Amino acid sequence: MLHELTIIQFTALLTNLSAMLNKAEAYAESKDFDVDVLLHSRLAPDQFDLMRQVQIVCDVAKIGVARITDTVDSTPVHEDNETSVAQLQSRINDVITQINKFSSDDLINLEDAKVALERWEGKYLTGQEFLIQCTIPNMYFHLSTAFAILRHNGVILGKDDFLGEMPYKT
């Protein structure tokens, strides 16, 4: 279940985010404005803009998977220097490739693992707490915020764009 909950689902969410950005680009073109306007849009003046939301979704997925595979030290760093949709798409694809280097065999025992971020000054969470209370909520929070910024600016998106296709069986 942990594999489906993380690598598989994060891959789906990143794929959905990529498709949303394509729709944003098509919308900007159809309305004859520069898509950069959307990349620098936000819902409140002290909120991160769309560009930063996308960068954070990428990092939450990448670092989340690095934590549960105990590979943080060998995980590539992204510099947050994207300036276009194309560069964001490239980063999303990089992260999809990166997290899919791991299979369910690579997942560590989360209950025994400790996650101690530098800014927590010596405190820690178990790996399971970090996943359930930090990684997954952050993943959805920033993805939903990206979606909300686009929706608010008129891009035609529905919940199916957010959820992706369901693997219905008959």
Add this chain to the structure above:
Amino acid sequence: MLHELTIIQFTALLTNLSAMLNKAEAYAESKDFDVDVLLHSRLAPDQFDLMRQVQIVCDVAKIGVARITDTVDSTPVHEDNETSVAQLQSRINDVITQINKFSSDDLINLEDAKVALERWEGKYLTGQEFLIQCTIPNMYFHLSTAFAILRHNGVILGKDDFLGEMPYKT
């Protein structure tokens, strides 16, 4: 892990939502406007308003837990007839009480379970697919949208209000 991922985490998220609504009420009071304005706010004309977002978060949690405990038929129905923050708070509390009637011993084997909603016309998902690809994403989607509506309207909220307190250890 399933218990932490669902009943425990959904309880935390509902508690955070309740606190956000308290902040919305305090903000409306401080600015001398009716909090109902916030309850009927949305980010796009064809989006559900805040009231409906809160109702949906409640239902996703309640029905999600009913599915994974195989208790859908005995789960109380809410009529979506709230008209005030106080009534929404009461519904949130009801759902917290409802989902905490179950312990980890009540959780069914999700991989063998089938979930077939009426509108899916005979198709189904496994219980695990329903949880990971439908319940959890919907929970966060509507909670984030509620948060975004409030943020956009000036209510002072930060990500800590969304995530809640982390159970740091030393």
